[in-house]
Amino acid sequence: MPLIWLLAAIAVLAAAGMVLGRRRALASAGGDHRVLHSLPSYYGTNVALFAAAPALLVMAAWIVVQPLYVESRVATLIPQAEYSDEGELSLIMSDVRRVADGLNQAIRSGAISAEEVRDMRADVTDVRDRLAQIGIAVGSEVEQTTLTAAQQYRTLDGRGNVAMAVFVLLLAVGGFVWTLMKTDKDYRARNSVENAILTILVAASTVAILTTFGIIMSMLFETVNFFRQYPASEFFFSTTWDPSFSGRGGSSELGIIPLLWGTLYISLIALLVAVPIGLFSAIYLSEYAGKKFRSIAKPLLEVLAGIPTIVYGLFALITVGPLLRDAIASPLGLGTSASSVMTAGLVMGVMLIPFVSSLSDDIINAVPQAMRDGSLGLGATQSETIKQVVVPAALPGIVGAILLAASRAIGETMIVVLGAGAAARLDLNPFEAMTTVTVKIVSQLTGDTDFSSPETLVAFALGLTLFVITLGLNVLALYIVRKYREQYE
Amino acid sequence: MNDMRLSERDVDMTDVKIAARGVQVFYGDNHAIKDVDVNIVDKTVTAFIGPSGCGKSTFLRCINRMNDTIPIARVEGEILIDAEDIYDRRVDPVQLRAKVGMVFQKPNPFPKSIYDNVAYGPKIHGLAKDKADLDAIVEDSLRKAALWDEVKDRLDAAGTGLSGGQQQRLCIARAVATSPEILLMDEPCSALDPIATDQVENLIHDLRRNFSVVIVTHSMSQASRVSQKTAYFHLGELVEYDDTAEIFTNPKDERTENYITGRIG
Incomplete structure (x- = not known):
């Protein structure tokens, strides 16, 4: 939900920039658009672009990075003794995620209060049972380590979301105000818009290249795993x-x-x-x-x-x-x-x-x-x-x-x-x-x-x-x- | 540059090589050539001049039936080469084009080696007895096109890698290699610089010994330099046809005079 509100806020800012940038440029030229360096619409587009584009880019990056960060932090809470290899750890972590999601849903539906969740302890409350009562299924019995990790997961994730909202909004407002201030009749809005569009084009082509790179890396990683367990010579030369x-x-x-x-x-x-x-x-x-x-x-x-x-x-x-x-x-x-x-x-x-x-x-x-x-x-x-x-x-x-x-x-x-x-x-x-x-x-x-x-x-x-x-x-x-x-x- | 020799030039032989009788050409509804009669003399350079769109290239393309490759083109009347109607149903246009070579406005060497460009025609028509014979034909053609000395060490190089003037001479060598009787040239120098133009013009002068040459040109000085006979076309009509010296010094028709003195065109 907050994500949609954030997007809506950015969209509103961009739309406002479209109108205000144009109006400000025209005002600085005394209403005569022939005096302007660029066509009036360029001034509006310029403000809109600088309000929306950096904010959206940062948001996209944040959404990708945050779970990775939170998970690596939470994983340190799981004691070494609980798992023997990566695979088991990832199983535990998916349990943690499921419990954390369940708790979030429980709070949202009002079945459990946020304070209650914070103070919840596995030996006092049967978490699985509580969640089942409100229609959320958790696979196995929830142990204390899992619960602690899930609580931590919730906290970090929540903080991250708030930080993202604040930062992205600041960026959008900052870009909006900064470009709007710069707007006057001599400002080269046309060139600025074209540069911004060029940057977007470059970014788009980079996405394709990075994705290819990502695909190769993930394949390479798993292939190396495979060759650790199975001899390469047999893979390439065996006829069966x-x-x-x-x-x-x-x-x-x-x-x-x-x-x-x-x-x-x-x-x-x-x-x-x-x-x-x-x-x-x-x-x-x-x-x-x-x-x-x-x-x-x-x-x-x-x-x-x-x-x-x-x-x-x-x-x-x-x-x-x-x-x-x-x-x-x-x-x-x-x-x-x-x-x-x-x-x-x-x-x-x-x-x-x-x-x-x-x-x-x-x-x-x-x-x-x-x-x-x-x-x-x-x-x-x-x-x-x-x-x-x-x-x-x-x-x-x-x-x-x-x-x-x-x-x-x-x-x-x-x-x-x-x-x-x-x-x-x-x-x-x-x-x-x-x-x-x-x-x-x-x-x-x-x-x-x-x-x-x-x-x-x-x-x-x-x-x-x-x-x-x-x-x-x-x-x-x-x-x-x-x-x-x-x-x- | 050799305008001075205009009056000295005369036509060596006077037998008619190409005779056109009442030729009409239509491109769809467009009447491009209107009732052209002309006798083109053997072993002579004949120049077609006239403003753009007057039909001189169209008429040139009738002489080797290249207009057949354009679906909407329609030719009426008759064109006789050595007293034989080339639009007769028994005539194979492919055979005809081997006899009537053509050089185009823009140099168009094939994407092959210099050797293969020249050997293309002889190979298709089976003119060479063996490899040595083919080599001889290629060398002879390149010599006739005044290109041999420049390319003899790199016959395997791509024809498209030559300069514009060399490419055009390569195209002339290619046309000469099938030993045609008539050589049609459609503004062969329009894409060339003055030096390359001079080389090609000298070449045309030499080619006259062996072939009838018909050349379409936009340059009146070129027509006066290279040709013995000149035909002036205007809006699809043949206005005037006479000795080059006569056309340029004493035009009979007012339209011809206007054109060569630069008042129209």
């Missing part, structure tokens, strides 16, 4: 994938090779379908097709990109899989499984067609008409012109489109689960069920998971490996594009 969920550790075999094989095999088939069809349709659409046909065909092709992958998966499961089995695999004695590498590969290939065709089409269209004229003027046919001039000129972009499609193929999950199954296997037969890295990441992380066992942590190692592979693919794409650019420009 056989996780056991019943026995803890030891009995599992977690080799990535069968999964990587499945991933690459399915992606390869998908690209073999998507690249020729996509490229040929792009060439037809951009070089031969009439305006009318193109205006109908191109959007239709792009509709393919808008179909959710789960729908493709259903198509693979219900139609393509059985069809391939009955028409090819069974008669040739290649297998009796409806889910197969071929099914997933074909359907995924169809999904990728628009990626290849749409991008290639744009790139081919960007080849200057002068190139075509030059070739046609030498007596080349249209087909020779396309083969020897247009496509080579567009090649860097086409390679980029193909690698983008490859990245999509490697990361695809839904089509694989429904089309190729979930059995990890090393096999050359494309009509056998196989599976990919992404599918196994999902299956290792769903259900009842224990985040300290190698069977679960392996998901992070798989994810990181996949990330490195796609990163390598992107670097390769960049390298190819650069190389051709150097040669051709």
Whole structure:
């Protein structure tokens, strides 16, 4: 609740700044807006921006940092003897949080007074029972240490919230007053607003970069945890994938090779379908097709990109899989499984067609008409012109489109689960069920998971490996594009 | 610079290479060329001059049927090359364009090596017996385009890496390599500086020995320097066509006179 009030206060300040900044600037110019350095609205925007933006930024940062700080402070209250490792501590801490939340709710509903909570002791009051009476469920019996920690948690959290409200409000009012004071007819409000907007743009791009960094760090952290419990050499070189969920550790075999094989095999088939069809349709659409046909065909092709992958998966499961089995695999004695590498590969290939065709089409269209004229003027046919001039000129972009499609193929999950199954296997037969890295990441992380066992942590190692592979693919794409650019420009 | 020699120039041979009879061109509803009749002489440089939008480039593009590549363009009348109608249904425009080479306004080398740029036409038309023969054609074409000495050590370098003037000469070499009988040039010097222009003009002068050259130009001094015959186009009509010296010293039509004296255009 207080958060919404805080936001409302900032919004009101910003709105007031909008009006007052404008009015003050106009007043300083004697009502003649031609005397002003900037348009009147810039003065208003300037005040509004300086009132709202710093306050909001600080608030966002505060909301992220405060729980981390409070929790690290509270964790010191739990005696070392209560837990043996990080995992147990985090279990205790989640109990603490739940009790603290319960107490907060109890106070808000008026069932218990704030003083009562402060003086509450586990050996006197049955906290679990009291909370249950007002409809708040706490998992286990609440012990004194937990209760003390929860009380401390409440205090610190409450103080933090008050401090944040005060600080953020001060900042907003300060920014408001400061910029409003500066506002007069010679003040360069336009430049100031533009600088502020530039700062916001930079901040936005930094968020994306920092998030990527954060993702890598969290994956790296868990991967290191995994390799502490499971030898890296076996992970990378073992040809068996056989996780056991019943026995803890030891009995599992977690080799990535069968999964990587499945991933690459399915992606390869998908690209073999998507690249020729996509490229040929792009060439037809951009070089031969009439305006009318193109205006109908191109959007239709792009509709393919808008179909959710789960729908493709259903198509693979219900139609393509059985069809391939009955028409090819069974008669040739290649297998009796409806889910197969071929099914997933074909359907995924169809999904990728628009990626290849749409991008290639744009790139081919960007080849200057002068190139075509030059070739046609030498007596080349249209087909020779396309083969020897247009496509080579567009090649860097086409390679980029193909690698983008490859990245999509490697990361695809839904089509694989429904089309190729979930059995990890090393096999050359494309009509056998196989599976990919992404599918196994999902299956290792769903259900009842224990985040300290190698069977679960392996998901992070798989994810990181996949990330490195796609990163390598992107670097390769960049390298190819650069190389051709150097040669051709 | 060699205007003085205008009167000395005469046409070596007088047989007609290209004959246009009642040519009309439409772009959609726009009537771009109106009833043009002209006889273009072999082994001669013919210049088309006129204000922008007068149809001189359009007419040039009719001679090798490049207008076929524009869907809304429609050509009527007949154009004869060596007394054969090039708009006859039996004529393959691709074959025709090998015989009638074209150089464009902006240098447009392919994104290939210098060698491959020149070898492109001969390869497509199968003009070379073997690799050595192809090498010879490439060298010969580059020599004819006065580019050989500048690029002979870097034939594998990208054609797009040359300077503007070199690129245009490369495009001329590329057109020459298919050994055409006619060379069409659409404002070949408009994107070049004076030095490169001078090189290309000298080249045009030399090319005349082997080809009929038709050049569209906005520069009247260029027309007077390089051509023996000049045609003046105005609003899609061929106003006047005569020896270059005659057009520039003694124009018959008032519109021509206005244009070359700088009163219009």
